Amino acid sequence: MTKPNELQSLIGQEVGVSKWFEIDQARIDAFAKITEDEQFIHVDPEAARATPFGGTIAHGFLTLSLASAMSYDAVKPLEGVVMGVNYGFDKLRFLAPVPAGSKVRGRFKLLSADDKGGGRWLLKHELTVEIDGADKPALIAEWLGMQVVG
Numbered sequence: 001m002t003k004p005n006e007l008q009s010l011i012g013q014e015v016g017v018s019k020w021f022e023i024d025q026a027r028i029d030a031f032a033k034i035t036e037d038e039q040f041i042h043v044d045p046e047a048a049r050a051t052p053f054g055g056t057i058a059h060g061f062l063t064l065s066l067a068s069a070m071s072y073d074a075v076k077p078l079e080g081v082v083m084g085v086n087y088g089f090d091k092l093r094f095l096a097p098v099p100a101g102s103k104v105r106g107r108f109k110l111l112s113a114d115d116k117g118g119g120r121w122l123l124k125h126e127l128t129v130e131i132d133g134a135d136k137p138a139l140i141a142e143w144l145g146m147q148v149v150g
Contacts, residue, residue, distance in 0.1 A: 001076055001077060001078065001079040001080075001081075002015075002076045002077070002078055002079065003078070003079045004078055004079070004115070004121060004149060007078075007110070007113035007121070007123075008113065010110045010113070011110050011111065011112060011113060012109070012110070012111075013109065013110060014107060014108065014109050015074075015075055015076070015108050015109065015110045015125070016071075016073075016074030016075040016076070016106075016107075016108045017074055017105060017106070017107050017108070018069075018070035018071075018073040018074040018105045018106040018107075018108075019073050019074075019105060020103040020104065020105045020132060021066050021069065021070070021103060021104050021105065022102075022103055023058045023062070023063070023098050023099075023100065023101070023102045023103065023104055024100060024101060025045070025056060025100045025101070027058075027062070028042050028043065028056060028057075028058050028059070028062065028100055029042075029043055031058075031059055031061075031062040031065070032059070035059070035061065037059060037061075041053060041056060041057055042056055042057065042058070042059055043056065044056070045100070053097055053099065054099075055099055055100060056099070056100040057097040057098055057099055057100065058097075058098040058099075058100065058102075060094040060138075060139065062098075063094075063098050063104060063129055063138050063139060064092070064129075064139060064141070066104065066106070066129075067106060067127055067129075067141070067143065068086070070105065070106030070108075070127075070129070071106065071108065071125075071127075071145075073106075074106060074107075074108055075108050075125070077147065078121060078147045078149050079149070080119075080149040080150055081147050081148065081149050081150075082148055082149065082150040083147075083148045084145055084146065084147045084148070085145065085146045085147075085148075086144075086145060087122065087144035087145055087146045088143075088144050089141050089142060089143055089144065090124065090142040090144065091140075091141060091142040092139065092140075092141040092142075093139060093140055093141070094138065094139050095136050095137055095138065095139060095140060096131060096134060096136040096137060096138050097138075098131055098138045102131050102132060102134075103131070103132040104129050104130060104131055104132070104138055105129070105130055105132075106127055106128070106129050106130075107127070107128045107129075107130060108125045108126070108127055109125060109126040109128075110123065110124075110125055111124040111125060111126050111142060112124040116146070118148075119148050119149045119150060120146055120147075120148050121146070121147045121148075121149065122144060122145075122146050123144070123145050123146075123147060124142055124143070124144050125142070125143050125145070126140065126141070126142055126143075127139075127140070127141045127142075127143050128140050
């Protein structure tokens with residue numbers, strides 16, 4: 001657990017790296033079905049082989065949707081936290097496709113920590129989602145989260 005009075009000393013520092021998450025075809029297919037985004041580059045390995053990707057790739061939003069799980073794995077919550085709320089993104093860029101069969105993980109750097117009063121802390125993290133063995137990350141985002149301490 002991180003104490004709220006320690007937050008300012010952590011700004012600009014990496015505060016966590018998640019475990020690797022497997023992005024297999026079954027996960028991609030399940031995401032395609034639930035989101036109704038069944039574009040062939042995600043779900044048809046044969047047709048996707050003929051594209052510049054050379055095979056199926058994960059949806060950008062699938063990769064992004066793992067941010068919460070990555071955060072739970074990598075970032076210590078505030079001491080006394082009773083609730084966390086996704087507050088949105090200031091910036092988000094998808095930089096590289098995630099091929100089926102890849103692994104991804106999240107790196108978190110604390111960019112800011114604003115005391116909003118009433119036990120509410122607005123935290124901004126830079127999230128970089130790395131692809132195992134790749135030079136370029138899948139995405140980089142500035143992610144806002146509100147943590148409420150009691």
